[in-house]
Structure formats: C-alpha cells, structure tokens
Amino acid sequence: MKEFMDKDFLLETETAKTLYHEHAAPMPIYDYHCHVNPREIAENREFRNIAQAWLGNDTYKWRLLRSNGVAEGCVSSTEVSSREKFQYFAESLPRAIGNPLYHWTHLELKRYFDCDLVLNGENAEKIWDICNERLQSADMRAHGIIRQSNVQVLCTTDDPVSDLKWHKKIKEEGICPAKVLPTFRADPILNIEEEGWDNYMRYELGEVTDMDDISTMQDIRDALLKRLDYFEANGCQIADHALPYMVFAPAKEYELDDVVGKVINGKGSPSKLAMEQYKTAILLFLGREYARRGWVMQLHYSALRDVNSRQFEILGHDSGFDAVDKNNCAPALAKFLDTLDKEGCLPRTIISSLNPGDNAVIASLLPAFTGTEVLGKVQQGAAWWFNNNKAGIESQLRTLASISVLGNTIGAPTDSRSLLSFSRHEYYRRILCNFIGNLVENGEYPADMKVLGKLVEDISYNNACRYFAF
Template sequence: MGVINSEGFITDNFLLQSKVAVELYHNYAKDLPIIDYHNHLSAKKIAEKKPVKNITKAWLKEDHYKWRGMRANGVEEVFITGSKSSDKEKFLKWAETVPYTLRNPLFHWTHLELKRYFNIDKILQPSTAEVIYEQANSILEQKTPAQLLEQMKVEVVCTTDDPCDDLKYHRQIAESGNYYTKVLPTFRSDELFFIQKEEFLAYLDKLGKSAAIKINTLDDFLEVIDARILFFNTNGCRLSDFGVGEALKIEDHTTKEIMLIFDKRVNGEQLSATEIDKYRSFLFFYLGKKYHQYNWVQQYHLGPIRNNNSYLVKEIGLDAGCDSIGDFPMAEFMSKLFNTLNSQNKLAKTITYNLNPAQNEVFATMMGNFQNADIPGKMQWGSGWWFLDQKDGMEKQLNALSNMGLLSRFVGMLTDSRSFLSFPRHEYFRRILCNLIAQDVKEGLVPNDVEFLGKMVQDICYTNAVNYFNFNA
C-alpha cells in the first residue's frame, strides 16, 4: 500500500456533517468532564505516579483490538505479544498496519489519540513512524497516568476489581487528595461463579484470607461476600460487574440444595451442569439483593465466546485477543433474574451490555420491562460494547435505544479500556451523538431547538451519569 498523503485528518469538525451538529458538539458536548464508569485501568499505576515511558507500552501492551488488526495484516506474533522484540519494533509493525485499518475504528481511534495527547496531525504509517514514536515518547516520558487523565478532564474512573483485592492503591489515591481524578473500585464477581473450575478451591482460600474467615461452608462463603461488599462500599465502590462468557440459566433451587452443592464441591467432588446452574442462580439473586441494599449499580456484560484459538491461548495465555461474538440466548436469563428481584422489591439499578448486535432490541426492550419511579432510567441498556463500540455500533445502539426507550435518560459512554490513552473514545461518542441528533433536525424529525437539544446532549454525555451513579454518597 502506498503513502497516505494527508495531514490534519482530525479536524475540529471531524464526523460533524451539518451546522447543527457543529453547534451541538462545540457549544454543549466538547468541554464536558468525563465520567468513565467502567474500565480496566490499573489503580496501582495511577497511584505510583510513574511516567508511562513510551507509546508502545501505553498503546500496544494490552490492546487486543490492535493485536487482532496486526494479526489480520500478517504480522508475526513476536512483534505483537512476543518478548524477543523491542518496544520500538512492535510500534513500527503497528505503523505498518495502520494504513490497512481504513474503515476500521482503529484508524479513527489511533489518530484521535495522536492528536489529543501529542498534537500530532500526521497519519501514522511507515514514512512517519520514527518521528511519531520519538515525539510521543518525549511527552510520555514526562507524563504520569494521573496527568494523562487530568488532561482529558476525567473526573471519575471506575476500575474493575476482584473481591479479594485489598484496594490499597484506591485508598492511597483517595487519602492523598492530590488527584484531579477520583479513582473508585468496581466489585467484579466473576470468580465467585466459577464453582466448576479446578482453581475454585484455591480461590476460596484466597477469598477467605481477604476477610480473615476460613471458608468451609456456604454460610462462611456468604459471610465473606458480605464482608467484602461492605469493604468495597466503604472504599467508594458504587458499581458491580459480571462478565462470564457463556450461556446462562436461572434454575429453581432451595437454600438447602445450595448448601449441599457447595459442600460437595468443597469436598472435591465434581458437579453436574444442573447443580452448577442452581448454584449460580442462587448467587445471582444473593448478590443482586446485596447490590440493591447498598444502592449500587449492577452491570452485566453478556455475550462473548472466549479463547476460541486454543493454540494462541496456549502460547500467550488467557486474554490473548481471540474472543469473539457469541450466539447465546439471553432474554430468558435476564427476564427470570430481574423479575424475581423486582417481585421482592430488591432490583438494583442495572446496566446491561450485549456483544451480539442481533440482540440490540432484545436488550433494549428487556430493560424497559422493569423501569419504575425509583430513578429516571433506572434500567439502562448500555453503550456499544467491545466489538460494537465503533461508529456503526454506536449509531445502531443509539437508534435502537431511541426507538425502544428514552435516549434522553441514557448514561452515555465508557472506555472499557486498559489504556490511559483511550479517553478520546468519549469525544468519538459525543461527536457521533451530536451528528445523529442533527441529522434528525435536518430531516424534520425533531424540532430545531438547539438549546433544548444541547441540554439533552449534556445530560447524555455527563449529567445523567452524575445523577445515576451517585459517586458522592
């Protein structure tokens, strides 16, 4: 492929295709702070205040999107995740790949990030790679993750944390009082559900030690869960998350059955598929009631099929970048879970995210079944997630939500990222949102009242999230 002869690709009006879109974005959305209520950033890296050092570490080290793009471009794995290539060699291989990402969201994200963090207008490609690498590194050598977050006006980040985590770094950040960004934990419950895994008993031991309680029985297990939820809440947690990638069922069960199932597993016995589903069903309801008790927001990320390439997983380990969209039924699971909790007046504020775009309307309409007067938009169908957090996916999510629910009550975008350079994704979302609403104005579908529409944009991009998550409680 030849050289792309273009500079200034990311213009002030990038993605904004009308005068109204420009006005909505620049006057109402552009300068709003960011509430990033779900990501996988490291609280440790924020607390340590060490510079990121180089763009390869910031960009490529844990970015599965880029790994997949490089693999599709025929790049050898040694230059993607391998230990025998240098950071610069990896970056140059990524630069070779970028021109081939045209029409993939990676092309937009790459150049938005170069522009916003480093004021680089050049297209990343082999002819510009050396200069861009040096220019970006000269800035990153002087910038800590906390400074990068402040640069993007990130008010809140909610990290993703195991129930065993001591939250040492979250506490350090909170107690210092020297950070622009509030860094809060999220209670990620996945490991509690993996009762069938060989590692489950070792995890129980680790979990028990985190609360100084030996777990021998179901009652011990629940006592530890209660203690950990209280601990997380005391340290600013206001959200939970769940993201097991497989088909999920809600099975009828009794507490006595669950006690026997738990005892059986603690004694080293294997469980049947039905026993696993009963245990998980019990845990979904138990945790759901706890989240309601603490006024947390519960999140469900549903639909991936993970670790498809066994060879790659064997070579690299888990999170190798070989997950994809699954085709699991989700409606019955959500209906039974939310209906049971709602019938007991124990249904917490909830956000669901689907990975399969064919289920957009399924998720949107399911959340509408359980809205009530507790808070406007109590049940949220979340923003385009993972493979869907690109222009087409965001537009489809916004349109389906508009058709099936109330877009004006939406809590907006998140990064779901491990990178401190990913926050222009909020800008990307805001531009797409403003352009979509402006298109409706052009077509006469909504009134041409920019002040009213601007307030709606501000709510979706910021204010709704502030009111919904209640981080200051």
C-alpha cells in the same frame, strides 16, 4: 471531499457540529467502567515510550498485529524492542480502514501528542520521536493524562479479594485530579465451572475473610458480605458481572450445598444445570445486596472467551482471543429482573450484550422495569467491545431511541486498559451528536438548540452523575 479527521470529523450537519462543539466536547468524563490498573494511577505512571503506552496491554492492537501476520513474539512478549513493535503496528494500521482502532489511534495522536500526521510505516520513526518527546512532559504521566482528559470519576475493575491498597493510596494522597473508585467484579466467585475455582474459594477468599472452611452456600454468602462491606468502606458503589450468557435456574438450598460441596472438595465439575443454579443463587443474593446498599449492578454477556486454546495455554485470559457469542438470554434476563423487582430488591442495573442482535431485546425490557428514584433505572449499556465502532454505536442509539428513551441513557464508558483511551469518549460523543443532528435536520425533531444542548450534555455526563449519585 472532506479532510481526514478535521474538527468536524463524523459531524455531517450544522446541527451536529453545534451540538458537539458547544455542548458535548466541553463536558467532563464520567468513566464508570474501565480496566485501568489503579496502581498506574497511584504511582502516577510515566511511560518510557509510545509503544509502552499503546501496545503494552491493548488487545485491540494485538489483534490487528496478529491479523497482519506479525509473529506473537512481536505482539505480546518482549522478544523484540519497543521500537520494533511500534514499527509493526505502524505498518499494520493503514490496512485497518473502517476499523475504530484507526480513528482512536489518530485521535490520541491529535489530542495527546499534538500530531496531525497519518501513521504508517514510512513515517513511524518521526512519529515515534514526536510522541516520545511529548511523553517526557509531566502532563503526560498518569495524573496529567487524566487531568487534560477532563475525567471527573474513574471506576476500575477489581477482584473481590483485592486489598484495594492502590485505591487507598490514591485517596490518602489526594492529588489525583479524578475521583478513582473500585468496582466489585465477582466473576472468580461466580465461575464455579472454571478450573481453580475451588482453590480460589478455599485459599484466596477464605484468607481475606478469615474463613477456614468455605463449604456451603451460606458460607459463600457470608464471605461475600464481608467483601462487600470492605469494598463499600473503600468507596465502591458499582458491581460488574461478565457472564457467558444470562442464567435463571432457581434451586433449593440443599441442591446448592451439594454442588458447592462437590466442586470445592475436588470431586468433579458441576453439570450445566448445577452451574446455572449456583450462578442464579449468587446473582440473586448479590442483586438484593446491591439494592440494599444503593449500588449499581452491571451485567455483561455473550462474549465467547479464549477461543484459541493453544494461545490460552500460553497467554491466559484477556489476551485478545475472544469473540461474539449468540445466546437467547431474553427469558432468563426477564425472569431475573422480575424476581428482584417483585421483592422490591431490583438495584439500578446496566445490561450489555456483546451480540448486537440483542439490542432490541434489551431496549424493550427497559420500560418494563422502571423506578421513581432515577430516570432510566434499568439501562442498556453503550455499544460494547466489538460493537464500539461507528456502525455499532449508531445501531445501539437507533434501537434505544426507537424502543425506549434515549435521553435517559448514561453514555459510554472507556472499557479500556489504556490511560490514553479517554479519546473514545470523544468518538462516542461525535457519533451521538451526528445521530441527533440528522434527526433534527430531517425534520424528525424540533431544532430547539436549548433543549437539544441539554439533551446532549445530559447523555454525555449529567445523566451518569445522577444515575451513580456519587
């Protein structure tokens, strides 16, 4: 029986151990998609206790607590003390066998707190004290966590109307050990079907672009150009779009003006077709702009958002009440990519579906849209969100390797709101090395450690550097 999470955790073969310890582990981190608040980095945030660092906005942990019958007042609110919240988490965690949260939690204890104890309700007090004492150290503030995690680049997720003041502060002070860059997240502009879209466009977008009357499709394009220029001036080179499903429904300009005018003037919600036509026009316009500017476009889809309406009314978006959706996005995605490709305007693109059944669809599309400017111009995103577990990562790696070219993939981002989540890169890299190691020891790939070592180093870090070209 193997020891729990020893130095060879998840590494089943000698080849895997060598690849991880000598090649993957030393590589820096290029975190091209995360949800860390840039204010925490700009202010070099200090955490008062481990519950604040772990439970403050981590919906993975919130879902675990709820699944174990913990009342909402002890999950997302401040009705109980931090110590009580931590106790509930410690008592819930042992039931999460097979869940990546169990592994992530103990990786974080090991890497950041030098704690090899297995967290449970009985030793929660001891681990609480160990972690809180460690959090008093300067290297456990935001910059210290980034430094010891060996993060070189960190890309946050930012609203199009953001003034990016925290990014400006980070750059001006120049003391953060990583390059911290904004990502243009156009969802509030895209989501014409959502309540409040009209006010966002009229007041928030209108205010930051000095446009008093946004009422046509061209007005929206003009406003977007101003915000793209602003983000670009502040270092942005990546855009991200979270879609319920991929759309492709071209429309005439007058049709687009009709739907924009109707919704922005409060005369009703768009039909499903009108919504898809609007989103198609915006995505095509932005895709062309990204290509012109040399940006990378990320597309995420098949997340079923806010399925618990009662809790949504109380807590709003991003509170841990989402699920995996199932959509046939292949035809629309292919037409979208093809349209931009025909125009010579297809940007570097990363495609991710929350439904693991889409792995083969995406992997099969990659070789159809290549380019000479970079290896793997169109990428399949790493196993994402609910798929970010051992089985999900292995499945994505296996499908990508079988249908496309694994050696060109840009690895995994953190996709987390927690500064302590950089250990997820270790989790991914261990599974990657084990996958490759098994192929080698099964005689399916030569045991050439020079070639294999470079392959692992590229996937872990180098490919991302080349792909994003920062």
